[in-house]
Amino acid sequence: MSLYFKDWVLEGCPERLDIINLILYTNDYRFSIVPDAIRKLKNLLYICMNDNKLTSIPSWITELTKLSYLDLKYNSFSVFPEPVASLCNLTHLELGYNTLCEFPASFENLKKLVYLDLKHNDLTEIPEAIFSLPSLGFIDLGSNKLVKIPAAISKLKGSLRYIELRKNKITELPESFCELSCLIEIGLDYNRLASLPSAIGNLENLERLKLSENKLTELPESIKSLKKLEYVDLSRNMLTSYPASIANIHLINIVYGGNPNILYEDE
Numbered sequence: 307m308s309l310y311f312k313d314w315v316l317e318g319c320p321e322r323l324d325i326i327n328l329i330l331y332t333n334d335y336r337f338s339i340v341p342d343a344i345r346k347l348k349n350l351l352y353i354c355m356n357d358n359k360l361t362s363i364p365s366w367i368t369e370l371t372k373l374s375y376l377d378l379k380y381n382s383f384s385v386f387p388e389p390v391a392s393l394c395n396l397t398h399l400e401l402g403y404n405t406l407c408e409f410p411a412s413f414e415n416l417k418k419l420v421y422l423d424l425k426h427n428d429l430t431e432i433p434e435a436i437f438s439l440p441s442l443g444f445i446d447l448g449s450n451k452l453v454k455i456p457a458a459i460s461k462l463k464g465s466l467r468y469i470e471l472r473k474n475k476i477t478e479l480p481e482s483f484c485e486l487s488c489l490i491e492i493g494l495d496y497n498r499l500a501s502l503p504s505a506i507g508n509l510e511n512l513e514r515l516k517l518s519e520n521k522l523t524e525l526p527e528s529i530k531s532l533k534k535l536e537y538v539d540l541s542r543n544m545l546t547s548y549p550a551s552i553a554n555i556h557l558i559n560i561v562y563g564g565n566p567n568i569l570y571e572d573e
Contacts, residue, residue, distance in 0.1 A: 327352040356380045363387035379403050391415050402426050409433035425449050437461040446470040460485040472496050484508045495519050507531030518542050525549045
């Protein structure tokens with residue numbers, strides 16, 4: 307059973323305990339405190355509380371031991387709500403559009419976490435605890451203030467399939483990034499990359515590579531080894547010629563307009 311509150315005020319939760327989905331967002335009254343009535347709902351699997359004014363999460367949320375999906379987008383968190391780190395069955399966590407700048411070491415307790423959305427926050431570095439999440443398959447770190455990717459990201463090589471890093475200030479990728487051999491999609495649009503790691507060809511499962519709005523002048527020769535690559539966006543970089551290193555890859559789509567030094571066929 308689901309309980310859905312939208313555009314009106316939550317005054318309490320029913321007594322019945324078989325509710326598994328709870329949605330509380332875009333209410334005329336935007337919550338600044340999580341309603342205590344939710345504490346009764348021990349069978350909850352899914353909670354959506356986005357677009358409120360939350361700055362903290364009560365410690366009793368740890369009593370919701372079955373919770374697997376928690377959506378806290380568009381709130382007012384500046385510090386990660388530490389009780390969430392005790393939700394050991396959590397697989398899906400959305401914290402985008404807050405003002406988060408740091409995470410506690412206890413975040414590494416979320417061993418079942420598969421999906422993590424941290425876009426549009428104030429992170430200047432990737433929290434180290436993230437590299438201890440053995441099930442993490444998707445992470446969105448877009449629109450933060452990141453300037454580098456730690457070498458420790460290779461610790462996610464057994465699980466990470468999608469990584470979004472667009473709209474940061476990243477100037478280079480460590481060679482260890484190329485150990486993420488499970489990656490299917492990489493988003494690095496709107497950064498400050500002047501080059502890619504020489505071992506990028508080791509990303510043997512990569513299908514989509516988004517690199518628009520960087521400062522790339524060439525691509526490493528090893529990129530020709532990406533046999534599963536289907537889509538590449540190289541638009542608005544500083545390439546001086548069509549990259550010969552990808553000429554023999556059977557791409558479905560390549561975008562490379564907006565490189566002012568390339569002489570295109572129709573010119």
